[in-house]
Amino acid sequence: MSEVINEAVKVLSEKMEGVDIGGTVKFDIEGEGTVMVDDSGVREGNDEADVTLSADPETFQAMMDGETNPTSAFMTGKLKVDGDMGMAMKLASALA
Numbered sequence: 001m002s003e004v005i006n007e008a009v010k011v012l013s014e015k016m017e018g019v020d021i022g023g024t025v026k027f028d029i030e031g032e033g034t035v036m037v038d039d040s041g042v043r044e045g046n047d048e049a050d051v052t053l054s055a056d057p058e059t060f061q062a063m064m065d066g067e068t069n070p071t072s073a074f075m076t077g078k079l080k081v082d083g084d085m086g087m088a089m090k091l092a093s094a095l096a
Contacts, residue, residue, distance in 0.1 A: 002032045004029060004032040004033075004057055008029060008035045009042050012042045012064070013042040015094065016037055016042060021038070021087060021090055021094070022090075023050035024047070024051075025051050025088075025091055026049035026053070027054075027055075028055075029057055030056045030057065031056075031057065036049065037091070049083065050084045051081060051082065052082045053070075053079060053080070053081055053091075054082070055073065055078060055080070059079060063079070063095060064095075069092075070091075071089075
């Protein structure tokens with residue numbers, strides 16, 4: 001597992017503490033790997049998901065640091081969403 005994925009699992013675990021998303025989300029970090037988020041927690045993995053969020057490592061890091069709003073990243077094409085848009089919006093509010 002890459003250092004980027006290790007850090008993503010750690011940061012997402014902290015941000016998602018106590019958040020019930022009601023499904024499965026996959027973060028696809030270009031060139032690094034994928035991270036799964038569901039109501040049981042955060043882990044490295046590449047399973048089927050209700051929604052997949054794809055971004056380059058810089059955009060992903062900026063979202064985790066709070067420097068980039070996920071909705072803004074989506075609107076500017078830096079974040080791609082495939083699947084359940086409602087779940088993506090719920091997740092975006094948890095990350096903001």
